[in-house]
Amino acid sequence: MQNIKRGRVAGRQSELIGGTDLLKIESLSKLSGSSIYVKCEHQNPGGSIKDRAALQLVEDAMASGELKPGMTIVEGTAGNTGIGLAIVAKSLGCDLLVVMPNDQTPEKTRMIEMHGAKLHAVPPVPFKDPNHFYHTARRIAEENANYWWANQFENTSNLKAHYLHTGPEIWQQTEGNIDILVSVSGTGGTIGGNSKFLKEKNPNIEVWLADPDGSGSYEFLRTGAYESSGSSMTEGIGIMRLVENFRQAHIDYAINLPDHDLIAISRFVREQDGIVLGSSSALNVAAAFFAALHRAPGKTIVTFACDLGERSASKLYNSKYLQERGLNSEPEPITDLMTRYRKSAERILQVTRSYQND
Numbered sequence: 001m002q003n004i005k006r007g008r009v010a011g012r013q014s015e016l017i018g019g020t021d022l023l024k025i026e027s028l029s030k031l032s033g034s035s036i037y038v039k040c041e042h043q044n045p046g047g048s049i050k051d052r053a054a055l056q057l058v059e060d061a062m063a064s065g066e067l068k069p070g071m072t073i074v075e076g077t078a079g080n081t082g083i084g085l086a087i088v089a090k091s092l093g094c095d096l097l098v099v100m101p102n103d104q105t106p107e108k109t110r111m112i113e114m115h116g117a118k119l120h121a122v123p124p125v126p127f128k129d130p131n132h133f134y135h136t137a138r139r140i141a142e143e144n145a146n147y148w149w150a151n152q153f154e155n156t157s158n159l160k161a162h163y164l165h166t167g168p169e170i171w172q173q174t175e176g177n178i179d180i181l182v183s184v185s186g187t188g189g190t191i192g193g194n195s196k197f198l199k200e201k202n203p204n205i206e207v208w209l210a211d212p213d214g215s216g217s218y219e220f221l222r223t224g225a226y227e228s229s230g231s232s233m234t235e236g237i238g239i240m241r242l243v244e245n246f247r248q249a250h251i252d253y254a255i256n257l258p259d260h261d262l263i264a265i266s267r268f269v270r271e272q273d274g275i276v277l278g279s280s281s282a283l284n285v286a287a288a289f290f291a292a293l294h295r296a297p298g299k300t301i302v303t304f305a306c307d308l309g310e311r312s313a314s315k316l317y318n319s320k321y322l323q324e325r326g327l328n329s330e331p332e333p334i335t336d337l338m339t340r341y342r343k344s345a346e347r348i349l350q351v352t353r354s355y356q357n358d
């Protein structure tokens with residue numbers, strides 16, 4: 001009975017958020033010569049990294065008195081924050097209304113409804129449209145006195161969750177031996193809070209942003225303007241405006257990778273390591289692999305398995321869906337991907353603009 005991990009005993013599900021494991025991706029580590037780890041955020045009770053933000057947003061609002069038991073939490077979300085809030089809301093005596101674009105995977109809407117939260121689906125429209133899920137959530141909260149808007153994009157309790165917990169966990173789990181942190185960004189809470197904490201510990205840690213097609217963050221870091229091309233099957237990541245959580249991130253390098261690469265990486269890791277990555281996690285791992293191939297071997301690279309792979313069943317793991325998007329569901333051999341990555345140094349953007357005051 002040696003080496004048995006001591007599990008936690010909790011009185012509330014929200015107490016089980018955080019404290020996730022770090023898992024080495026042996027296959028890609030061996031190929032690249034660096035140790036590539038994912039922080040297993042799918043282990044959170046709601047199955048994603050967004051449980052952490054949900055808990056901090058709600059705890060801070062309760063501490064300040066803005067939110068009280070019996071009130072309704074309202075949030076606009078691609079889904080995972082909604083699931084996180086559903087878990088936290090119930091355990092703290094609040095109701096939840098989730099405003100969500102109607103093109104997100106049914107895996108997530110189902111979970112929100114199973115938790116007994118109300119779901120308000122809206123068409124996916126550009127941010128400037130008043131019917132965008134963000135504006136709709138804000139409007140509903142403004143029109144109802146007993147409602148509280150979580151506002152995960154601008155409310156920095158979001159990045160605080162990672163500054164106070166995720167970053168310190170990574171530091172402790174790697175015993176301070178981390179060279180590179182790689183992260184996708186939706187609100188920027190994850191990359192914001194973790195980069196802030198880890199850079200305070202060691203300013204030499206490189207922070208890489210992984211951006212999907214259709215997101216303007218890469219171009220913003222390059223030029224200061226939000227522009228994008230293409231679109232991505234990934235959900236919950238990528239954005240076309242500067243929000244407060246992202247503004248506070250310390251980013252050294254950025255790369256943009258296409259959906260095509262997520263198919264190759266996710267199938268390889270599934271075959272070799274038995275890990276089923278969700279689409280944003282596959283982007284993280286592809287970017288971590290890319291970073292490893294452009295640095296000397298022997299580095300320790302940490303990224304995130306942001307949510308359960310199962311949440312990408314109807315898109316990343318659905319060949320019919322991939323074909324409809326014009327993607328080849330036959331994965332590119334990993335050796336070809338490696339050769340291509342090695343030859344693509346020009347894809348790496350070294351971030352020299354300071355954007356904190358934009």
Ligand SMILES: Cc1ncc(COP(=O)(O)O)c(C=O)c1O
Nearest residue numbers: 080186187188189190236280306
């Ligand atoms: C699956 C998934 N990955 C990554 C993220 C991005 O996290 P953050 O909002 O902290 O940037 C989200 C956000 O909703 C998500 O749902």
